[in-house]
Amino acid sequence: MKSAAKITILDVANASGVSFGTVSRVINNDIHVKPETRQRVLDAMRRLGFVANRQAQSLAGGKTNLIGLLVPDLGTGYIGEIIRGIDAELGLMGLDLITYTTHRTASKEANYVANLARGMVDGLLLVLPRHPADYIETLTQRGFPFVLIDHQGTGENCPAVGATNWQGAYTATEYLIKLGHQRIGFITGWMDLGCAQDRLKGYRSALRTYHIPEAPDLVYEGTFSQPDGYAGASALLDLPNPPTAIFASNDVMAMGVMDAVRNRGLRIPDDISVVGFDNIAQSAMVYPPLTTVQQPLEQMGRVATQMLLGILKDPEKEAGRIELPTELIVRGSTAPPKDRAG
Amino acid sequence: MKSAAKITILDVANASGVSFGTVSRVINNDIHVKPETRQRVLDAMRRLGFVANRQAQSLAGGKTNLIGLLVPDLGTGYIGEIIRGIDAELGLMGLDLITYTTHRTASKEANYVANLARGMVDGLLLVLPRHPADYIETLTQRGFPFVLIDHQGTGENCPAVGATNWQGAYTATEYLIKLGHQRIGFITGWMDLGCAQDRLKGYRSALRTYHIPEAPDLVYEGTFSQPDGYAGASALLDLPNPPTAIFASNDVMAMGVMDAVRNRGLRIPDDISVVGFDNIAQSAMVYPPLTTVQQPLEQMGRVATQMLLGILKDPEKEAGRIELPTELIVRGSTAPPKDRAG
DNA sequence: GTGAAAGCGCTAACAG
């Protein structure tokens, strides 16, 4: 007997006494096959354990039924949530997802994009791309379908879904101000990412609205990772006139902030209020539970996928940037500042 | 000008004045090409923006240079760590990784395996498979290379890497016993997974070693998810004679336990000690930091990948199960029981 | 309805 790995439509054709063209029709649910014949082929396929070779299908057919997803990293709840949304939408359409991790390496990113766009997949979903400029032009001009997720293009108008980062940061800062905080520390994310820039802008706008002077030393530049939160908080608390609240540009950094605050024997929220951004699952689990700005991550995945499917169906369709709303989630890590409360 | 998406080796051949066979040699770093010719081809490739079509390469060449990874889920730090290890090893060999998420659906799992094993990838890495029995036999008999990660086969002897789950659970339980705990609650994981079974067995063995009677009502069956930790802890604390320590089969459930404990106004570790398993990044970040059993997740990814590469190179090579050591990490969530300490 | 034939873009012998 032939190895199961090598069963081709030709074997199925022989086994069911039809030409291999007919087998192909059965595979592709072509209507022009007599039900009886179809059944015979189906039986043979099952009996032989036939599985179509995708490489060959795509090479011949020109499409792969595969969507490529490029993510900087996994293991942060952040991406997992987005993927959940993508998977859900894709599953509905019978498309499969293949995920690539760039580990924040711009060269890998561009390389993957080149490969994927070259026959591996039908469309691309790019989460938090680092240097999209490197390849977006190429993608666009060759008409390859793609959607950016959580990227604030630097001018380019391309299909993208994000969240209202500016608004979220503004609202959170405003909330701290209304609580009575005047000195609010801010820890940024990767400043080459639009979302990080927007959060900083939102923070600044809120300060301006409430006529609070911006102190440059209250802004610490981080990279969205936990140690940055720790280092940032340490630096801020070392200031001659330290802040009474710290707003980190994501939850992971906020965890680092909490750690640093506690390690100095200060209490949250009594001595220092802490606010994060994202509302990842852990933010409700830490102690005290973290006040944060929620991003609708799963929904962002869903919407991005829908956009991509739309472009796939009608390549002419113009798709711009969609922004989903953020929401302030107040939990236990924030309170009025001590000097005012006491 | 031809669209960049359609540049084939034929175009490159024409542009550089050689046959397309030579272009293929250049692509594959064949030694039998005059340096001068090679350079000319390389130049043409760059000029035309040529990228080889992977589908065609695999169809013709019989290999894809792609490794498939099947995971139940993403977004738990657990998998992210493993992937980091896999990526590192694969990167060294110039292989790419494509990740599939099964969302714990057994049918999806079997389906993906069938597809992947059929030309999509050269080898398969399966993390925490749910129903490997469904396809392992097929995979084995057709000689398709694969390695299971963190799966305790139910009898089958196939390539796998895991951790010393029994030992880890034994050590942690022993530690609690030596602290003075006599009533130790245990929350299991998915009991159809070997690792979950082993952890339960390790817990039981430790109790037996120290002649502590096993109380069946102290064992709560969970599914590795946070709500289970919450529910399990709630059930255990409702017991007429509640435990003084709770050992959850993973960190995520331990977070749920901590939550439940706190919500009842009890203090950790003063009133209740809590222990987890895995040592995910967050376990050091929660308050109090969690005592847990560390699994060498990244290393598991590395070792599994090395095994797979070994099998890929020499299919005859027999590979069995490898177990990597676990280690107890003592942090702030454990202390002697109150009645004994006080 | 179904068979036959022409590729999809590339690798891998085989000649020279």
Add this chain to the structure above:
DNA sequence: CTGTTAGCGCTTTCAC
């Protein structure tokens, strides 16, 4: 060293 020639397994015309 380089050109030539078969396919890889499948989709898609085009006939009948």
